[in-house]
Amino acid sequence: MKRTVRDGIQLNVERSGRGIPCVYLHGGPGYWSKSFQEIAGIILEEHLDMIYLDQRGCGRSDPDPEEHYSLKKLVDDLEDIRQQLHIDEWVLMGHSFGGILAVNYADQYPEYTKGVILFNATLNMKDSLEYQIQKGLRTLQLPSVEIPRDHIEELTALFNRTLEELRKRDLYDSFQFMNPDNKKIIDRIDQSLEMKSSFQQYVFSSEEYFKDFTPLTREIEKPVLVITGEHDHAIGPDHYRTFQFPHSQIMKINGAHHTYLENQRELEKGIENFVKTMM
Known part of the structure; x- marks a missing residue:
């Protein structure tokens, strides 16, 4: 409604x-x-x-x-x-x-x-994005970096680059799901999401x-x-x-x-x- x-x-x-x-x-x-x-x-x-x-x-x-x-x-x-x-x-x-x-x-x-x-x-959100960036870099076996917490545009750009690389290697789903079948459940529902x-x-x-x-x-x-x-x-x-x-x-x-x-x-x-x- x-x-x-x-x-x-x-x-x-x-x-x-x-x-x-x-x-x-x-x-x-x-x-x-x-x-x-x-x-x-x-x-x-x-x-x-x-x-x-x-x-x-x-x-x-x-x-x-x-x-x-x-x-x-x-x-x-x-x-x-x-x-x-x-x-x-x-x-x-x-x-x-x-x-x-x-x-x-x-x-x-x-x-x-x-x-x-x-x-x-x-x-x-700064803390959560910083956590994901550093966790992502460790997962990618890349060195940690200084997080630009005081510059939102730089912070979100670094966050997006890290997520893009994780997704390229099929590594990001584990950040959100313990069981990959759970993602499939949500994906089926989200088929109609615009x-x-x-x-x-x-x-x-x-x-x-x-x-x-x-x-x-x-x-x-x-x-x-x-x-x-x-x-x-x-x-x-x-x-x-x-x-x-x-x-x-x-x-x-x-x-x-x-x-x-x-x-x-x-x-x-x-x-x-x-x-x-x-x-």
Whole structure:
């Protein structure tokens, strides 16, 4: 179903399940929510009223002709959707890049935030890109380099060159998947995904998205569940250690970047227990 937000952009929103409302925020940046919905929905919708949102300019949602993809605009979109769905409080669930949106919304709208769930989420893109670059260079058996953290254009260019070389040698999939069959599952779902480049290009050239958002974690008093893959080489397996939420649970899964594929029974138990703490 399409929902029209305050500036006229139509966003794809789907809702299914029961329990506490929970909005899913996909990563990428520039991906969509369909693969997560089809893979994880079967377990999540038993415990949560799931709302699957494709961010503006992503997946089945409309691109913004004016390329208004600021962090404020994306947070405003979330608040518009909450109001349209007449939800008093909801859980923010962010995967990868979506963690930045979840934490910023929770910081700005604590009165409407019941809790936060982070799946393999980054809250500092500089750190995560630097980790991938250095891990990639080791995998390629190349010497480490000084990372240009203060120059976004140089950082992203180095990141893209490293990923391109890894992909040429069929080495990058192991950064995101422990089992190559899991990638095939996602690829089958993504056959109908139309990638729109403007959103991703905006994010990777924007200083605001490359801020360190981990200091915000100290201010979020709501319960937080952090789910991390012990072999997540897209974000970094120890990135979660930089989070400082006052009330958090850490759930480590023997998996990579897509933990919702790796051990669903363990994941369902962890989600179920976390939901009970919010009732």
